[in-house]
Amino acid sequence: MSSGKAKVVIDEAIFKRIADGSSEALQELYELSYKPIFALLLSLTQNYQDSEDLLQETYIKIRQGAHLYKSQGNPMAWMMKIAKNLYLSKMRTQPKETAIDYDEVSNDIPYDMIQDVDNRILLEKLFKILETDERLIIILHIIDGFKFREISVFMEKPLGTVLSMYNRGLKKLRKSLEV
Amino acid sequence: MKREELKNKLNKGFDQISPHSGLDMDKVRKAGSLSESEIEEIFEVGSKNPTSHYKYSISFAVSFAALLLMVCTMFFMIRNSSYSQVIISVNPSVELKVKDGEVVRVKARNNDAKEIVKDIPTPQKLENVIDTVIKKIDEKGYFKVDGNEIKITVKGKNKKELQKNVSKQAQLTCSFLEADVPITVNDSVIKTTVITEAETTVSTTEATTEEKTTEAAKTTEKLTEETTTENTKNANELKEKDSDNKDDHISPEATTEAATESSQPATEAPADTSSEKGNSSNNKDTTKEKKEKKQKDNNSNKDKDNNNNRNKDKDNDNNMDKEKNQPNNDKERPKKPEKDQSEEK
Numbered sequence: 385m386s387s388g389k390a391k392v393v394i395d396e397a398i399f400k401r402i403a404d405g406s407s408e409a410l411q412e413l414y415e416l417s418y419k420p421i422f423a424l425l426l427s428l429t430q431n432y433q434d435s436e437d438l439l440q441e442t443y444i445k446i447r448q449g450a451h452l453y454k455s456q457g458n459p460m461a462w463m464m465k466i467a468k469n470l471y472l473s474k475m476r477t478q479p480k481e482t483a484i485d486y487d488e489v490s491n492d493i494p495y496d497m498i499q500d501v502d503n504r505i506l507l508e509k510l511f512k513i514l515e516t517d518e519r520l521i522i523i524l525h526i527i528d529g530f531k532f533r534e535i536s537v538f539m540e541k542p543l544g545t546v547l548s549m550y551n552r553g554l555k556k557l558r559k560s561l562e563v
Numbered sequence: 564m565k566r567e568e569l570k571n572k573l574n575k576g577f578d579q580i581s582p583h584s585g586l587d588m589d590k591v592r593k594a595g596s597l598s599e600s601e602i603e604e605i606f607e608v609g610s611k612n613p614t615s616h617y618k619y620s621i622s623f624a625v626s627f628a629a630l631l632l633m634v635c636t637m638f639f640m641i642r643n644s645s646y647s648q649v650i651i652s653v654n655p656s657v658e659l660k661v662k663d664g665e666v667v668r669v670k671a672r673n674n675d676a677k678e679i680v681k682d683i684p685t686p687q688k689l690e691n692v693i694d695t696v697i698k699k700i701d702e703k704g705y706f707k708v709d710g711n712e713i714k715i716t717v718k719g720k721n722k723k724e725l726q727k728n729v730s731k732q733a734q735l736t737c738s739f740l741e742a743d744v745p746i747t748v749n750d751s752v753i754k755t756t757v758i759t760e761a762e763t764t765v766s767t768t769e770a771t772t773e774e775k776t777t778e779a780a781k782t783t784e785k786l787t788e789e790t791t792t793e794n795t796k797n798a799n800e801l802k803e804k805d806s807d808n809k810d811d812h813i814s815p816e817a818t819t820e821a822a823t824e825s826s827q828p829a830t831e832a833p834a835d836t837s838s839e840k841g842n843s844s845n846n847k848d849t850t851k852e853k854k855e856k857k858q859k860d861n862n863s864n865k866d867k868d869n870n871n872n873r874n875k876d877k878d879n880d881n882n883m884d885k886e887k888n889q890p891n892n893d894k895e896r897p898k899k900p901e902k903d904q905s906e907e908k
Contacts, residue, residue, distance in 0.1 A: 414586040423577045436582050443586055444594045450604050469605040503576040525571045527577050
């Protein structure tokens, strides 16, 4: 990565330890990776509470399914996929009455937690102006350190689409901040 | 704001907003083992989402098939558009494919037509084919059936022009055959043979006038030469036919000969002389054509050199010597009844 956060590096051996029942290993993994995963979930749900719940659930699933992990060079992608699938599964199973249209509800993100005003405004814009896919691509690339090729695989979208969405999203953000 | 700055700010923002509660280990410990459906759904083990590629291949196949269909349709449309179709239907129905005034394909549309269609060589001029077809139909006796008519349908390129040619030719052939059959071209009834006969009478009487006699004589000479070349091949066949027909017609001709004598000699004499010169194939077809073309192009140019053809025709001379006089009779044949009619009038 040229700037920002470097890609989270996870030793694949950690999954073996987790599968063997080591709580420390899981804690270690959590500390290493919870921020990118939370960013992804927040981007998907646009709801802080739900994202927290899903984050916990994701690590429970990782603990339960650590033995299913197959060495493929990118543990982060595997964890992201679990988080995303959990989110989709929740969307499907949620009873209709309580189903929340996440595109409509985006006001419960506690932006106050961010001290820096500029950063706060930027994040608000990120969630208010951008489309879900654009936001997701920006977060995956900038926060999670994913390569565009990995994003295209993760989102099941062509590389060209991912790139154009990313650039369009950034342009929108910059434009909104300049006004 | 620069891109790098934007990235930094986003990173910082997310750092601060992330929860600091940590992992709830109690929950983790309480969680049981995964169910089969969870493994499949969340870890994507076992189901490798086969639809995505499959979906594309189907859409590709469908679009390719559609494209192929379009190309084929266009190809056939273009190919067919260069042809015209002439359908002659009495009871036997014959379909002719015409390109640039030439019949390129003759097709039988029903079983009766199969006999008629065979032995018609292609490519050949449309007029000749129509002539042959109508004559063959007459030979088989289909015109004698009550209520039968010649129904001609013209389709495709140059429709109007073809329609004109076809109806003219059909009329001529019918009048020659003395067949009293109504002719319909594209659902519009053209002159029946009765009217055609009357026209023929008029033209014959015209030919008798002194002014046109010499001209007609010259034309006849020329036409005899021309048509001879076209029909040399069929000469023998037609001669036989000719003699058969003659037997039927001799007696009325004999009786009317005196009456027509005044008009005919002028036109006949040159034909005879030409045949003596070398155009010896005085077969039935020649004379028929002669008569038809006389009506069509009374004013056509005369001089054409057919010496080559004459040489060819000499081969047939011997066969035809016997029947030399018969073609003249044939020629008179269609006119004579008309003469009778005019006399009656």
